[in-house]
Amino acid sequence: MEIKGIHHVSAITANAKNNYHFYTKVLGMRLVKKSVNQDDTSMYHLFYADEIGRPGTDLTFFEIPRAGHTYAGNNSISLTSLRVADDQALKYWENRLKEFGVDHEPITTQFGRSVLFFTDPEGQRLAIVSDEKNEGVEAGVPWDKSPVPQEQGVTGLGPVKLTVPDPSPTERVITEVMGFRLVGSYSSAKADQPKIKVYETGQGGTGAEIHLEHRTDLPPERPGRGSVHHVAFRVDNVKELEEWKEKIKLSRIPNSGLVDRYYFQSLYFRDPNGILFELATDGPGFATDEDVDHLGESVALPPFFEDKREEIEAGLKPLETTNE
DSSP states (O other): OOOEEEEEEEESSOOOHHHHHHIIIIIEOOOOOOOTTEEEEEEEEEEEEEESSOTOEEEEEEEOTTTOOOBBSSSEEEEEEESSSSSSHHHHHHHHHHHTTOOBBEEETTEEEEEEEETTTTTTTTEEEEOTTTOSSSOOOOOSSSOOOGGGGGGGEEEEEEEEEHHHHHHHHHITOOEEEEEEEESSTTTTTEEEEEEEEOOGGGGGEEEEESSSOOOOOOOOOOOOEEEEEESSSSHHHHHHHHHHHHOOOOOOEEEOOOOOOEEEEETTTOEEEEEEEEEEOOOOOGOGGGSSSSOOOOOOGGGGHHHHTTSSSOOOOOOO
């Protein structure tokens, strides 16, 4: 009963078409599922990942067309990172981001790794992290039909950063309840702020880390387009997820109970700083209802929504997605 690493990160976009273009044509990730938000079927839920959508490689987006600007701050998932194979790949990305006019910073070093910080067109805070020296959770495999060469492609999700005004309650949840362990720290970009602590789970490494930032100088974040909704962590199977439900209940943390997302089973809860966590099973996966060669081409609906397909699709703005 051990969390294996990061499962996925879910964020907010105001424009599915532009979002699809950036994450597939610029970042070269594969759209492995074009579905809807199961809690509000009027909005798209897009899943970008490696070649088949392995757990730990999924960056997903809910489309909320009227989502306003994000005002960055505390009580937030403030950075999502993407893994690449090595430092050479990171240099490729520095040139590619420049070529496409993407706002980015120079390559730097953070916690002993080469990192490239950038933002997407909606201000989503992102980083590309090199696995040159990484040991730990295995990476995914970039799609061989991507516009980005496979050897430089995104291999999965790297560390997520949480920014909070009081780290103690979050530390208790991620260590005493979730089983993460403190493995180090590094200096904040703000010289007058405390060091950022690094926690890992499972086999550790870039695919299994939370970076906890304590900021005393920020108001609470006002989320909108370009913000992160929640982060999910990997649980092996439904039996373990049931055990996690009981452990979280015994810890007196309110939770959602098990939720059937069809492609995986989920459990949701918030830490005392209001950050939404999800535990999600590794399976059954995205090829459950679509052929691997045609993932993401059509609107995919779980069986419990199929009888409403006509109504759901009528409420969605057409979004052309191809595997070419």
